Amino acid sequence: MQNVLESLYYGDLAPHEKSASQSPEYRLLNEQITASLNHWKKKLAEEDFDELEALTDLYHQVQGIDMASSFTHGFKLGAAMMIEVLSGMSPPAPQQDT
Template sequence: MPSILEELYAGNILPDEMIVPRNPKYRPLCGQISAAMENWRKKLGEEEFRELEALLDLHAEASAMHNEAAFTHGFKLGAAIMAEVLVGKEELVRSI
């Protein structure tokens, strides 16, 4: 079985595509968003709806950038915590 590093290098680990929120409110919320978009599609003209979609695309792009920064920060923080734990491990055991 390949290691995590090998899989990451090969491009087989795609966290952004694999994450599905476990919050039970997530799928109903997505349904509400879809229904609202369909309502706006019916209310607006074609050009206005395209403008709304363009705005939402910009928002999604900004959100993706924030999520990437949050992931990177969280990963670095977790690695720093592990480094601190490993460096200080001798403090956890008394020498006899």
């Protein structure tokens, strides 16, 4: 059994691949998004729908960047808390990403 560092090194840890929520609300919202996109696909001309899809692709790219930033900040915050707990000292707080 690999430890966390070995798993990270060998690429066995991929938090972004396991980030989908198991919440029923999450699934319901995804179903609503799919239904809405299908509605707009039927309603819009092909060129207009392609523009809408391009916009949603840009949104997903921004969302991915935001998720990576949140993960990184949370990891740094958690590490700082562990240092504080284990050493009895307060390390500098992680910097806010801007």
